[in-house]
Amino acid sequence: MIPQNFDYAAPSTIEEALELLADPEAKALAGGMSLIPLMKLRLAAPGRLVDLRRIAGLREIRQDDGALRIGALVTHSEIESSPLVRSRCPLLAETASHIGDLQVRNAGTIGGSIAHNDPAADYPAALFALEAKVKVAGKGTERTLPLEELVVDAMVTALEPGELITEVIVPVEAASTGTSYQKMRQPASGFAIVGVAARLEKSNGRIGSVRVGVTGLGPSGFRARRVEELLDGTAGSDGEIREAAAVVAEGVEANADLHASADYRRHLAQVFTVRAIRAALARAS
């Protein structure tokens, strides 16, 4: 449980951090909730850790142009308890409150979680439902891309070596929008066996602007577009919700492990899609 020797640097600017990360032996450290255990087990042995936690600009949450801009180093518990996130993007705050345990939420960061791209992480469900964008900085470069383009496969992202996520951008939601995150929790780790986030609007008795994000089911999180299409424009009766939720796993290569087979995960995805949509509907006005 003792990691291999490594150098440590704690730069105070993004530019310095990017300079240090140009070394292929260097690895960025955010909250360390995935990286440090891997280092202790010696499954990872980076030559140098570049600690990003002293970079002041990465720890802010601000509202700007109808969007919330959340610094990559903002922790899950900061998101969960931020009055700004709770009032403007409650789905993200709710999802953050479901992550791991209190220790993990106090140290783990949104940027770290996205970069790690664990197939069972909670955030992707909400971030896909919110059509989040991610700002990425490299040496002398900066780009903003939809999460959908950043996420490639299980544990794989489109981040180039030496690139860092600096900001996560989610929309400011109208108070009338209904949202909910529902998950089947793996009791030991707190990871989502399956997690589903739903957001929708209701007007004249009809459901509109439905977005459904799913995590835990496939190699990475995704937007369940077929479910959205089937639900859009309906009155949201129980039958209509069930019918829409029934297609959530269509075309997805479901994960399997000791805790849940692929078939069971597909079943759970339907059940939790129904629950998330029902709960979101009850909150919409």
Add this chain to the structure above:
Amino acid sequence: MRITGSARIAAAAPEQIFRLLLDPAVLSKCLPGCEGLERTGEDEYRMRMKAVIGAVSGAFDGTVRLSDQKAPQSFRMAVEGSGRIGFVKGEGLLKLAGQDGGTEIAYDGEVQVGGMIASVGQRLLDATARMIIRRFFTRLSEEAGQ
């Protein structure tokens, strides 16, 4: 762990895909993290691999053995590798079938993973194995298109 599935390669017919799959230079380009495939005997190769999956990285030394070759329809592939973080051992049958000028590759095999990587990474083994296979066929498809 049983691994089954299929991949479609539109750019080439089974004859060409079969040739590519049996070419060590192509295989080493397509296997994620492969740092070299060296011929040690008839249809037998020594492989050095640096697997990087998320934050996990580890070097593996191993062998690749091809058998039961029935060009251009099928062959068996056996892979064994071990390193400090664990070991991998797998064997499977690959079947090639022509389809609209392209090739449908069906694979069916059994993979065992052991050591530290398996004991702490069980939750991710299945998703990771599928990810590696998808990346392999994506690269093979690129090779076939050239």
